[in-house]
Amino acid sequence: MTVLAQGGADVGNPILNIAIFVAFVVITMGLVIKASRTTKKASDFYTGGGQFSGPQNGFAIAGDYLSAASFLGIAGAIAVYGYDGFLYSIGFLVAWLVALLLVAELLRNTGRFTMADVLSFRLKERPVRMAAALSTLAVSLFYLLAQMAGAGGLVALLLDIEGKVGQAIVVAVVGVLMIVYVLIGGMKGTTYVQMVKAVLLVAGAGLMFVLVLFAVRGNFSQLLADAQAMVSSSSNEAVAQRDVLAPGAKYGISNMTQIDFLSLGIALVLGTAGLPHVLMRFYTVPTAKEARRSVTWAIALIGAFYLFTLVLGYGAAKMVGPDAILGAPGKENAAAPLLAFELGGTVFLAIISAVAFATILAVVAGLAITASASFAHDIYASVIKRGNATEDEQVRVSRITVVVIGLVAIVLGILAMGQNIAFLVALAFAVAASANLPTLLYSLFWRKFNTTGALFSIYGGLISCLVLIVFSPAVSGAPSAMFPNVDFSWFPLSNPGIVSIPLAFALGIVGTYVGRRKQEDRYKQAEMEVRSLTGVGVEKAVSH
Amino acid sequence: MQESPEFQELRSRLRRFVFPVTAFFLAWYALYVLLATYADEFMATKVIGNINVGLILGLGQFVTTFVITAVYVKFAGRELDPRSAAIREELEGPQQ
Numbered sequence: 001m002t003v004l005a006q007g008g009a010d011v012g013n014p015i016l017n018i019a020i021f022v023a024f025v026v027i028t029m030g031l032v033i034k035a036s037r038t039t040k041k042a043s044d045f046y047t048g049g050g051q052f053s054g055p056q057n058g059f060a061i062a063g064d065y066l067s068a069a070s071f072l073g074i075a076g077a078i079a080v081y082g083y084d085g086f087l088y089s090i091g092f093l094v095a096w097l098v099a100l101l102l103v104a105e106l107l108r109n110t111g112r113f114t115m116a117d118v119l120s121f122r123l124k125e126r127p128v129r130m131a132a133a134l135s136t137l138a139v140s141l142f143y144l145l146a147q148m149a150g151a152g153g154l155v156a157l158l159l160d161i162e163g164k165v166g167q168a169i170v171v172a173v174v175g176v177l178m179i180v181y182v183l184i185g186g187m188k189g190t191t192y193v194q195m196v197k198a199v200l201l202v203a204g205a206g207l208m209f210v211l212v213l214f215a216v217r218g219n220f221s222q223l224l225a226d227a228q229a230m231v232s233s234s235s236n237e238a239v240a241q242r243d244v245l246a247p248g249a250k251y252g253i254s255n256m257t258q259i260d261f262l263s264l265g266i267a268l269v270l271g272t273a274g275l276p277h278v279l280m281r282f283y284t285v286p287t288a289k290e291a292r293r294s295v296t297w298a299i300a301l302i303g304a305f306y307l308f309t310l311v312l313g314y315g316a317a318k319m320v321g322p323d324a325i326l327g328a329p330g331k332e333n334a335a336a337p338l339l340a341f342e343l344g345g346t347v348f349l350a351i352i353s354a355v356a357f358a359t360i361l362a363v364v365a366g367l368a369i370t371a372s373a374s375f376a377h378d379i380y381a382s383v384i385k386r387g388n389a390t391e392d393e394q395v396r397v398s399r400i401t402v403v404v405i406g407l408v409a410i411v412l413g414i415l416a417m418g419q420n421i422a423f424l425v426a427l428a429f430a431v432a433a434s435a436n437l438p439t440l441l442y443s444l445f446w447r448k449f450n451t452t453g454a455l456f457s458i459y460g461g462l463i464s465c466l467v468l469i470v471f472s473p474a475v476s477g478a479p480s481a482m483f484p485n486v487d488f489s490w491f492p493l494s495n496p497g498i499v500s501i502p503l504a505f506a507l508g509i510v511g512t513y514v515g516r517r518k519q520e521d522r523y524k525q526a527e528m529e530v531r532s533l534t535g536v537g538v539e540k541a542v543s544h
Numbered sequence: 545m546q547e548s549p550e551f552q553e554l555r556s557r558l559r560r561f562v563f564p565v566t567a568f569f570l571a572w573y574a575l576y577v578l579l580a581t582y583a584d585e586f587m588a589t590k591v592i593g594n595i596n597v598g599l600i601l602g603l604g605q606f607v608t609t610f611v612i613t614a615v616y617v618k619f620a621g622r623e624l625d626p627r628s629a630a631i632r633e634e635l636e637g638p639q640q
Binding site: 083086087090091093094096097098100101102219220221222224225228243245246247248251258261262265269288289292295296299300303306307445526529530533534535536 | 546573574577588598599602603613617625
């Protein structure tokens with residue numbers, strides 16, 4: 001057995017790891033500062049002035065979307081559970097069709113900065129904005145928490161920090177860096193960071209993909225056999241019994257876990273088009289056509305990336321082995337970095353880890369800007385100030401919000417350390433699919449939809465989803481829970497999507513009929529529909 | 545404008561494409577997820593070497609996603625863009 005198997009003590013060289021990561025931070029910080037020179041107005045801060053091209057935005061979307069969950073979480077889940085990890089990639093990818101066909105272009109044509117812009121176009125502005133902003137904040141926080149947890153685990157591996165305190169400090173550093181990026185660069189700076197990161201991530205994963213296939217001389221079938229052999233020889237009996245080539249290793253245990261799996265599948269496919277930080281990216285391009293092009297690019301990049309992770313996951317099972325992975329600090333999330341070490345030694349490990357770290361940083365920055373935009377633009381400007389806030393004030397409030405969100409994320413991230421990142425992200429998807437997607441689709445496609453329907457759907461989806469998560473085995477009762485020592489769980493599924501998503505869709509319909517007496521603006525609906533399909537009256541992107 | 549035949553035409557073309565395709569890929573995805581959950585024996589059937597039905601269907605999801613994307617982009621470029629541009633021009637005057 002290698003050194004790795006004994007607890008991951010000497011993985012790579014911490015100083016080299018830090019050096020490469022610092023280099024990334026310095027370079028991207030340079031880009032961000034450059035971008036900040038042209039960030040003056042609110043539209044610059046929130047949407048980079050809407051001046052990005054389709055392909056540029058496609059890379060940025062991929063950069064925003066391919067989070068640590070995709071890279072570390074999925075590769076790790078495939079390495080340890082095999083096929084069941086693959087389902088995450090499929091759900092994450094197919095979900096983009098919902099965004100492409102139903103949401104991206106129409107959204108670009110109707111809104112300006114946030115998701116609430118679209119909803120409040122024809123619905124009553126203040127209540128709807130408030131609801132949409134709250135759900136945006138909830139989704140962003142869940143997503144942030146997952147990323148922060150990933151950062152802790154990753155750096156624990158790289159710098160060989162075993163203790164909780166050390167990892168907590170690392171989480172705090174990530175949070176502070178993110179705050180700085182967003183404060184200085186706004187959306188434009190963040191977008192550049194995401195583009196750089198997307199290129200690095202896809203290229204890095206692609207290189208590992210080639211190296212793994214090279215090691216088995218291009219014989220994928222052989223790779224699968226070797227991966228299975230490694231898993232079967234695991235010293236952990238439960239692991240050794242797994243058939244990693246077929247579904248069921250993680251979710252096939254009982255009826256309940258099977259339903260949990262379905263629930264996860266639903267949340268994944270419907271969540272993407274409701275993720276506020278993804279929706280906001282559609283505003284950074286000038287036209288609907290560019291929005292379409294950016295989604296096309298994103299689908300190509302994301303699809304290729306997930307094909308790579310399939311091979312990486314099995315590669316890690318074969319070359320590193322489940323015992324070494326589960327024994328390393330960071331557990332499953334360490335599979336991809338450990339594989340890099342096996343493939344290319346210390347330097348490659350350092351590079352891949354820096355890429356993974358950059359991934360977390362870029363996603364976190366994207367989330368922070370979305371959440372802060374939503375707070376400043378929807379809650380502060382529209383609800384508190386009743387539309388009497390200048391754009392400068394909004395940006396100022398956003399900046400303060402970024403700091404607050406960063407601090408909250410640090411605290412939550414420390415609490416969530418050690419959980420599988422892909423699983424945590426799946427919860428964010430469940431919240432997005434419950435609270436955001438139904439209302440968004442109804443308001444774009446259903447003429448009779450009204451404010452009551454929107455409020456029923458958003459609050460119903462949000463609250464049911466959150467309540468079910470709090471009382472699920474993910475939070476208490478199970479050994480892997482956030483609070484393993486207490487048990488107040490009564491909901492058996494760890495992903496609530498199968499209940500809360502249909503409920504939110506149904507509540508949208510119920511609410512619409514309940515609120516029918518109030519006549520809503522028929523003219524506004526017509527205007528919105530014409531505009532969403534044609535782009536008439538869309539604020540033309542202005543050049544500076 | 546909402547009542548105009550041009551707009552109705554644009555709207556119905558968009559919907560006639562988007563709704564059935566969405567129904568199709570969601571159904572295909574649901575079928576896949578259900579098979580993966582309740583038919584793992586079937587999914588584990590080996591086809592070529594160690595590559596089994598589950599992997600092939602999973603990769604099939606990738607293929608359909610790419611194909612649908614390509615078809616939609618082509619459709620939108622041919623059927624939707626000219627129509628929406630015409631309506632925009634009518635309402636806002638010619639664009640530069």
